[in-house]
Amino acid sequence: MLNREEDILKAAEDWQKAGHGVALATVVETWGSAPRPAGSSLVINDDGTFLGSVSGGCVEGAVVTEALDVIASGQPKMLEFGVADETAWNVGLSCGGTIRVFVEKVG
Amino acid sequence: MKLETLKELNTERAARRPVIIVTDTSNGEQRLVKARDFSTDPLRAELAKQLRMGKSGNVEVGGKKLFLNVYAPTAKLVIIGAVHISQALAPLARALDYDVTVVDPRTAFASPERFPDVPLIAEWPDVALPPLNIDHYTAFVAVTHDPKIDDPALLHAFERDCFYIGALGSRKTHAKRAERLRAQGAKESDIARIHAPIGLAIGAVSPSEIAVSIMAEITAQLRLPPKEKEEAA
Numbered sequence: 001m002l003n004r005e006e007d008i009l010k011a012a013e014d015w016q017k018a019g020h021g022v023a024l025a026t027v028v029e030t031w032g033s034a035p036r037p038a039g040s041s042l043v044i045n046d047d048g049t050f051l052g053s054v055s056g057g058c059v060e061g062a063v064v065t066e067a068l069d070v071i072a073s074g075q076p077k078m079l080e081f082g083v084a085d086e087t088a089w090n091v092g093l094s095c096g097g098t099i100r101v102f103v104e105k106v107g
Numbered sequence: 108m109k110l111e112t113l114k115e116l117n118t119e120r121a122a123r124r125p126v127i128i129v130t131d132t133s134n135g136e137q138r139l140v141k142a143r144d145f146s147t148d149p150l151r152a153e154l155a156k157q158l159r160m161g162k163s164g165n166v167e168v169g170g171k172k173l174f175l176n177v178y179a180p181t182a183k184l185v186i187i188g189a190v191h192i193s194q195a196l197a198p199l200a201r202a203l204d205y206d207v208t209v210v211d212p213r214t215a216f217a218s219p220e221r222f223p224d225v226p227l228i229a230e231w232p233d234v235a236l237p238p239l240n241i242d243h244y245t246a247f248v249a250v251t252h253d254p255k256i257d258d259p260a261l262l263h264a265f266e267r268d269c270f271y272i273g274a275l276g277s278r279k280t281h282a283k284r285a286e287r288l289r290a291q292g293a294k295e296s297d298i299a300r301i302h303a304p305i306g307l308a309i310g311a312v313s314p315s316e317i318a319v320s321i322m323a324e325i326t327a328q329l330r331l332p333p334k335e336k337e338e339a340a
């Protein structure tokens with residue numbers, strides 16, 4: 001099934017209840033041929049374990065790193081990945097799109 | 108996101124009720140809007156639009172940029188009748204991301220050989236339907252051509268307020284069906300909700316083409332705003 005969210009939000013709740021620090025990363029805007037639509041999300045815990053996707057695998061690594069910062073600081077962050085951004089190119093949103101990802105702590 | 112918000116979100120999703128989370132992305136301020144509060148919310152027009160499209164997106168209100176994240180339940184399709192049309196309809200609906208169930212008490216029709224990979228219930232509607240938790244996010248299609256099976260199923264669909272109800276048969280067949288349903292106490296307004304003859308008029312002939320016309324009609328019912336929906340019907 002292409003457009004259904006797996007039950008990653010339930011996993012986020014369970015992680016939090018088990019005492020983990022948890023962050024939620026959500027695609028809030030896309031331009032061009034972005035691989036995942038707005039609303040797609042990734043949940044990350046303080047072990048670096050993650051579920052879901054915001055880009056179909058291109059920038060998840062970078063989002064997880066940022067999410068660990070957000071878990072530590074509690075401050076939400078807006079990330080932008082795209083061809084114009086050297087770092088983003090390096091982490092590989094090679095499909096040519098641009099996405100903005102909002103990362104927030106759960107709890 | 109507060110843990111309370113996440114819990115509420117998961118509770119609503121598990122109950123198949125739509126939810127929209129409104130986030131001010133400049134500071135992370137957030138609120139959860141439940142289905143029952145959509146019509147009275149200050150952002151009701153924006154919420155209604157995003158919900159209908161089943162799409163998350165950004166709006167600007169009073170100089171604030173807000174992200175509306177839509178959590179709509181997965182649409183279900185219940186097909187009454189394991190007939191030739193259903194063999195084409197079930198895989199097509201699955202490709203369109205519907206959760207599909209086929210119901211037919213006739214075991215010769217409802218066989219796994221004819222319906223690989225589709226949940227199949229070989230029971231009468233009164234037994235098969237209640238456990239399916241049919242709700243507003245369900246499209247309901249009756250295609251057995253047999254009143255003993257289709258009629259009680261349609262009465263159940265009325266009760267559950269399915270967003271789409273369709274039944275196979277010509278205008279003449281449908282007029283007789285309407286009479287039978289009336290005799291069983293169905294409301295006029297419910298009978299009027301049945302799409303019959305079923306499917307958009309695209310000149311469909313083969314079972315696969317009829318399946319396309321049915322899914323097109325269901326899609327229109329799901330996505331078009333109310334006014335355009337009337338025009339399309």
